[in-house]
Amino acid sequence: MQFSKSTDYALHALLHLGHSERRHNIGIKELSAALGVSESYLSKIMSKLRQDGIVRAVPGVNGGYELAKPAEQITFLDVIQVIEGRQQMFECSNSNSRQHQQLAEEGAAPQDQECHGKRECLVEKVMGGAEQHLHQYLREHTIQSVMDEASKRCSQNRDKKE
Amino acid sequence: MQFSKSTDYALHALLHLGHSERRHNIGIKELSAALGVSESYLSKIMSKLRQDGIVRAVPGVNGGYELAKPAEQITFLDVIQVIEGRQQMFECSNSNSRQHQQLAEEGAAPQDQECHGKRECLVEKVMGGAEQHLHQYLREHTIQSVMDEASKRCSQNRDKKE
DNA sequence: TTATTATGGATACCACAGGTCCGTATTGAT
DNA sequence: ATCAATACGGACCTGTGGTATCCATAATAA
Numbered sequence: 001m002q003f004s005k006s007t008d009y010a011l012h013a014l015l016h017l018g019h020s021e022r023r024h025n026i027g028i029k030e031l032s033a034a035l036g037v038s039e040s041y042l043s044k045i046m047s048k049l050r051q052d053g054i055v056r057a058v059p060g061v062n063g064g065y066e067l068a069k070p071a072e073q074i075t076f077l078d079v080i081q082v083i084e085g086r087q088q089m090f091e092c093s094n095s096n097s098r099q100h101q102q103l104a105e106e107g108a109a110p111q112d113q114e115c116h117g118k119r120e121c122l123v124e125k126v127m128g129g130a131e132q133h134l135h136q137y138l139r140e141h142t143i144q145s146v147m148d149e150a151s152k153r154c155s156q157n158r159d160k161k162e
Numbered sequence: 163m164q165f166s167k168s169t170d171y172a173l174h175a176l177l178h179l180g181h182s183e184r185r186h187n188i189g190i191k192e193l194s195a196a197l198g199v200s201e202s203y204l205s206k207i208m209s210k211l212r213q214d215g216i217v218r219a220v221p222g223v224n225g226g227y228e229l230a231k232p233a234e235q236i237t238f239l240d241v242i243q244v245i246e247g248r249q250q251m252f253e254c255s256n257s258n259s260r261q262h263q264q265l266a267e268e269g270a271a272p273q274d275q276e277c278h279g280k281r282e283c284l285v286e287k288v289m290g291g292a293e294q295h296l297h298q299y300l301r302e303h304t305i306q307s308v309m310d311e312a313s314k315r316c317s318q319n320r321d322k323k324e
Numbered sequence: 325t326t327a328t329t330a331t332g333g334a335t336a337c338c339a340c341a342g343g344t345c346c347g348t349a350t351t352g353a354t
Numbered sequence: 355a356t357c358a359a360t361a362c363g364g365a366c367c368t369g370t371g372g373t374a375t376c377c378a379t380a381a382t383a384a
């Protein structure tokens with residue numbers, strides 16, 4: 001239950017692109033140097049981001065990457081789902097087992113076989129709810145919001161000194 | 163970014179123990195049959211739950227497992243942390259890279275080197291917040307609450323039929 | 325044409341989830 | 355005292371996926 005390093009790299013790479021928004025076409029060399037990650041590996045990650053329309057890429061001399069849309073439209077959820085995939089975090093692996101029928105026995109008449117007729121696992125339902133909460137939070141945070149937070153911190157520090 | 167099958171098994175096993183609360187010492191045979199999981203593998207999981215004080219176990223004839231505390235005191239978070247471990251979901255792997263110093267440059271005077279002095283990664287901060295939200299949700303759901311939900315469903319179904 | 329840069333395929337390594345087997349210890353029953 | 359049932363823990367196996375590298379190819383600017 002951990003996010004992969006690739007997600008970490010992707011978020012930091014996008015942050016770098018957002019921070020250098022005026023320039024465009026940031027090369028993989030600069031990116032990998034800034035993050036301390038190998039070019040070859042980072043380029044795989046950038047390719048994924050490109051295929052999903054998060055960044056644009058141009059090959060050739062002076063080529064590189066830039067954000068494909070405004071930084072405030074790139075949410076953490078977007079990035080995470082591109083890298084980690086869109087499968088749900090939890091799947092009940094034995095919903096066809098005796099477990100779920102047994103839960104239905106109690107408090108139900110014997111002929112109440114369609115109790116839990118949908119065969120929906122209640123554990124899965126709770127975990128699904130957790131995932132939805134998580135997604136909502138991750139939708140509310142964007143590349144832009146992190147950059148805003150960064151400059152806010154800086155100005156606060158300056159105020160303290162004066 | 164997925165919960166392991168072990169977590170799934172653990173939650174369902176606890177649900178089975180809670181459901182059979184009047185009896186005690188449910189054997190691994192009954193548990194594995196109910197869940198459709200091998201005895202050997204499930205017993206590993208039960209051992210973990212025992213070491214963390216979630217269940218009690220007695221060996222010997224007529225031995226088995228029972229909940230070590232009331233079902234309403236066993237939260238999803240408890241179970242997940244026992245099985246998945248307590249490491250955080252996200253760790254910034256390059257907080258000592260150029261990335262974080264560069265973010266501080268903008269909006270700060272050159273001598274403002276202690277801007278971001280704590281070296282705290284803002285990406286990690288967002289992800290940490292996400293994890294806290296997730297944990298709060300998982301703390302609010304217990305083995306008991308799932309059992310309550312199950313019987314509520316059943317009585318609703320019965321009402322519909324009458 | 326040439327140097328630069330991104331792309332995608334092939335490959336390798338390794339940690340870990342998932343799972344099995346077996347010997348040991350403990351307990352109740354005979 | 356013995357035996358069967360049961361949980362415990364270690365050793366082991368296997369496949370998969372994350373991490374990472376290298377190279378051949380395509381595209382682009384100078």
